[in-house]
Amino acid sequence: MSITIVKPGLLTTIQDNGRWGFQHLGINPGGAMDLRALQIANTLLLNDLSEAVIEFYFPAPIIRFNQAAFIALSGADFNASINGISIPINQPIYVPENSTIQFNNKINGKVGYLAVQGGFALTEWMNSFSTNLKVGAGGFEGRALTINDEIFFTVPFRKSKKSTTCTILPWKADTKAFYTTEALQFIPGNEFNLLTEVSKQLLLQESFTILPKSDRMGYCLNGPSLSRIHSKEMISSAVTRGTIQLLPNGQCIILMADHQTTGGYPRIGHIISAHLPSIAQKEVGTEVQFKLTDLPTAENFSLLQAQHLHQLKNACNLQLDAYHRH
Amino acid sequence: MQKLNYSIYPIGDSALTIEFGNTIREQTNEGVMQLFHQLKKNQVAYIIDIIPAYSSISVIYNTVAIKKSNPNILAFDWMKQQIVKEMELSHVNELNRRQITIPVCYDITLGPDLNEVADYASLSIEEVIALHKAKLYKVYMIGFLPGFPYMATVDEKIQLPRKSQPRTKVPAGSVGIAGAQTGIYPSASPGGWQLIGQTPVKLFDVTQENPCLLQPGDKVSFYAISIDEFYHLKIEQSS
Structure with missing residues (x-):
């Protein structure tokens, strides 16, 4: 059973929850830009939360299903249709064989995910299916998907009644709790106090625009220039996804999935994990604001989201059971 | 373990x-x-990545898993306690003592900044090369790119700072200097280090089970090869 890429899209890659345990060798974790969307898509299909999925931007790929499959879309909504029938995100869908999915226009969000029940049959590189484009390894042949690539998927764990029509299954994940439209919360970084008082105020009060040169490595921001109380060089040390670095020109960058493992720029803050999916979904040109929070709040927020996800999983389990018994 | 003053701070949640x-x-x-090897060996629960650097070590952990089993304490505080416990164990770990020699072709066509380094140091190119290969370097950390070794300490005379305008593309294998550090680009990349030569050896090979030639803590020495040997070895490597 397989899918074939009919049109590749802007940047279409295989991603999972990242490659962990090798950062001491400079190998960055990578993984899905919006980890929550990866988890939601997999949860809807009762896959492992970290099962590999297809990540895509707009223009999105056109994909043919050579055999029937259960799929779910999450993250960005690009107004998908299968054989001309409009299909929603965050809802499991039965796709009959020889169907084609396409994405017609942007409705909201920046990065989309397509999961297949049972997952794709690929080979791990260093314990992960994520595509590392820099070294050309992982995912599908270490590269972005292109025309005529055929990716196999494993047998769905429960055979559905064969049908020739695309079916939208009658349950939906409510994802509101996982995203925010408000200011992005961050905890102060070790070099937060390197900012002048005026710059701290600017960071907390002004808006910052996401620049076109933003990519999977980081989102570059344009805003008021921030200044430091001294310009002493720092020695390189580890950085993390969500770290807000202050560049020598006074502008900031938020490190994303493909960030370098180490860096030497001041770390003025760290976006809380619970808000990383929200920043990942913001398009170039969007304005973002920042709000200071503390570590207990950030940790509790992560726990709360994990609980939401668990509830979603239980609900999907019940629904799928009922569906199969019909 | 050797006692050093330290501070512990979060770099995210x-x-x-x-x-x-x-x-x-x-x-x-x-x-x-010492701490890196100890944390690896003792496999402290919930740690998913350990990143040693020049003068720091960072640990990535699973906050949700810690909070689920320790609901009354911050995950950060819990992890901090585990690490302090590990640091207080006065156990001396068997450290990595590997020594690796790497061939470098110090030809001007492969080390385009040799003249600049020589001018800076008021030395001949031959003297610059002699100073660079005379030292035994230590891999203090790996970062920036997969397999990029940060090595020190370069002879004071040739400690030229990074270029003010980084190159948009540095070829794989390029050997560079940045202040007291010397490094090798494992893959082609933008970069600002002063380039003095190139090695035909692959520093990062995705087809290998251990893709990285070097590891943190390795000792490295360089020996000079001619440009003919360089291309010969390069062809041998790729076949």
Whole structure:
């Protein structure tokens, strides 16, 4: 059973929850830009939360299903249709064989995910299916998907009644709790106090625009220039996804999935994990604001989201059971 | 374990850094390596990545898993306690003592900044090369790119700072200098280090089970090869 890429899209890659345990060798974790969307898509299909999925931007790929499959879309909504029938995100869908999915226009969000029940049959590189484009390894042949690539998927764990029509299954994940439209919360970084008082105020009060040169490595921001109380060089040390670095020109960058493992720029803050999916979904040109929070709040927020996800999983389990018994 | 002063601070809500000051010193880095090997060996629960650097070590952990089993304490505080416990064990770990020699072709066509380094040091190119290959370097950390070794300490005379305008593309294998550090680009990349030569050896090979030639803590020495040997070895490598 397989899918074939009919049109590749802007940047279409295989991603999972990242490659962990090798950062001491400079190998960055990578993984899905919006980890929550990866988890939601997999949860809807009762896959492992970290099962590999297809990540895509707009223009999105056109994909043919050579055999029937259960799929779910999450993250960005690009107004998908299968054989001309409009299909929603965050809802499991039965796709009959020889169907084609396409994405017609942007409705909201920046990065989309397509999961297949049972997952794709690929080979791990260093314990992960994520595509590392820099070294050309992982995912599908270490590269972005292109025309005529055929990716196999494993047998769905429960055979559905064969049908020739695309079916939208009658349950939906409510994802509101996982995203925010408000200011992005961050905890102060070790070099937060390197900012002048005026710059701290600017960071907390002004808006910052996401620049076109933003990519999977980081989102570059344009805003008021921030200044430091001294310009002493720092020695390189580890950085993390969500770290807000202050560049020598006074502008900031938020490190994303493909960030370098180490860096030497001041770390003025760290976006809380619970808000990383929200920043990942913001398009170039969007304005973002920042709000200071503390570590207990950030940790509790992560726990709360994990609980939401668990509830979603239980609900999907019940629904799928009922569906199969019909 | 050797006692060093340190501070521990969060670098996000699921990572922390133990910092032993803001200097590049052999003794400090030795402490970093001790802790790195100890944390690896003892497999502290919930740690998913450990990143040693010049004078710090960072740990990425699973916040949700810690909070589920320890609901009354911050995951950060819990992890901090585990690490402090590990640091208090006065156990000396068997450290990595590998020594690796790497061939470098110090030809001007492969080391386009040789003249600049020579001018800076008021030395001949031959003297610059002699100073660079005379030293035994230590891999203090790996970062920036997969497999990129940060090695020190370069002879003071040739400690040229990074280029003010980085190159948009540095070829794979390029050997460079940035202040007291010397490094090798494992893959083609933008970069600002002063390039003095190139090695035909692959520093990062995705087809290998251990893709990285070098590891933190390795000792490295360089030996000079001719441009003919360079291309010969390069062809041999790729076949």
